[in-house]
Amino acid sequence: MTTQGQVITCKAAVAWEPNKPLVIEDVQVAPPQAGEVRIKILFTALCHTDAYTWSGKDPEGLFPCILGHEAAGIVESVGEGVTEVQPGDHVIPCYQAECRECKFCKSGKTNLCGKVRTATGVGVMMNDRKSRFSVNGKPIYHFMGTSTFSQYTVVHDVSVAKIDTKAPLDKVCLLGCGVSTGLGAVWNTAKVEPGSIVAVFGLGTVGLAVAEGAKAAGASRIIGIDIDSKKFDTAKNFGVTEFVNPKDHDKPIQQVLVDLTDGGVDYSFECIGNVSVMRAALECCHKGWGTSVIVGVAASGQEISTRPFQLVTGRVWKGTAFGGFKSRTQVPWLVEKYMKKEIKVDEYITHNLTLVEINEAFDLLHEGGCLRCVLKVDD
Numbered sequence: 001m002t003t004q005g006q007v008i009t010c011k012a013a014v015a016w017e018p019n020k021p022l023v024i025e026d027v028q029v030a031p032p033q034a035g036e037v038r039i040k041i042l043f044t045a046l047c048h049t050d051a052y053t054w055s056g057k058d059p060e061g062l063f064p065c066i067l068g069h070e071a072a073g074i075v076e077s078v079g080e081g082v083t084e085v086q087p088g089d090h091v092i093p094c095y096q097a098e099c100r101e102c103k104f105c106k107s108g109k110t111n112l113c114g115k116v117r118t119a120t121g122v123g124v125m126m127n128d129r130k131s132r133f134s135v136n137g138k139p140i141y142h143f144m145g146t147s148t149f150s151q152y153t154v155v156h157d158v159s160v161a162k163i164d165t166k167a168p169l170d171k172v173c174l175l176g177c178g179v180s181t182g183l184g185a186v187w188n189t190a191k192v193e194p195g196s197i198v199a200v201f202g203l204g205t206v207g208l209a210v211a212e213g214a215k216a217a218g219a220s221r222i223i224g225i226d227i228d229s230k231k232f233d234t235a236k237n238f239g240v241t242e243f244v245n246p247k248d249h250d251k252p253i254q255q256v257l258v259d260l261t262d263g264g265v266d267y268s269f270e271c272i273g274n275v276s277v278m279r280a281a282l283e284c285c286h287k288g289w290g291t292s293v294i295v296g297v298a299a300s301g302q303e304i305s306t307r308p309f310q311l312v313t314g315r316v317w318k319g320t321a322f323g324g325f326k327s328r329t330q331v332p333w334l335v336e337k338y339m340k341k342e343i344k345v346d347e348y349i350t351h352n353l354t355l356v357e358i359n360e361a362f363d364l365l366h367e368g369g370c371l372r373c374v375l376k377v378d379d
Ligand SMILES: NC(=O)c1ccc[n+]([C@@H]2O[C@H](COP(=O)([O-])OP(=O)(O)OC[C@H]3O[C@@H](n4cnc5c(N)ncnc54)[C@H](O)[C@@H]3O)[C@@H](O)[C@H]2O)c1
Pocket: 047, 048, 049, 052, 177, 178, 181, 201, 202, 203, 204, 205, 206, 207, 225, 226, 227, 228, 231, 246, 271, 272, 273, 274, 277, 294, 295, 296, 297, 298, 320, 321, 322, 323, 371
């Protein structure tokens, strides 16, 4: 029986309130409207940004909602006017859209896209400013334009990357966020050159992907900084050449790094979401040229600061969203690189569970031993 044009009732993990366990509900998913795509999600991973919004600290967080943004699935049906994907296509939903028409997309200067951002930031679809999800008639907000903690989701067509049908969806789901972000922070945002000295603050999935990207870019030293010393063994496999634990030092960590590197690093990356560490990451950069990239997401109300003298004397402070990758164009390219074994993905997956075990998966995310936990979403 075809489901096209019908409301689908399926399982989804609903965040009814901040910090309260997610509840597996029977959710009604409306058919896609014009310019929309309904996707059967097969696998989703959890990212720390899901935990951040769930915690209630995200100024854009709305409840009840369906979280999730690092996933892969198969197109179930498409709305009017959708030409670039069709039912049966294998896809990765992209929280960073790419319409190729708006002034951001046309600028050649950024991967941010303006076409649907005003809707995705308030948990609705552009067409009618409403949600496609409901539980017994009560609307449930979308999240980041993806909402992948559901067996079916509806996304804008500009937020769907079509990928090789041979790619294993239980692995390449990770290219929907963390791994791509780390690689892109190095290749697109910082543009690290061969021989560079790189510092990576935070050795979770994003930081390890930064290390992997820096190694591929030919960095001569990749210094990993983490308060959990157990991270170093794994980090070596991703390219980290030296490890520093701030807890082992009395001096501020920026001073430790400046001393270790004859004046500072060429590039640093903050992959934690801690504003004090963001300052340290800037201040450990070399005078005259050192560039620091903020990748971590900091909570509502948090602000960064430094002496302006740090910038006057040539350090550069940048940030990155999805590693600067143009999502629809470059996610399929990243999938191809994985298929050719040019980038790691499997190595970031430390746990596999199912959608109904999602609360355990969130618990795992806060344990040092977990990089990514992939959930099997379909029955
Ligand atoms: N900008 C983007 O597009 C983007 C994309 C994905 C994730 N993120 C953000 O990136 C950050 C990292 O994500 P992740 O999944 O790798 O997280 P994670 O929690 O797995 O990794 C963070 C690491 O930082 C370490 N750490 C914590 N406090 C520290 C401190 N004070 N000094 C040194 N190390 C410290 C932890 O031990 C951990 O190893 C999160 O804030 C996430 O929201 C941003």
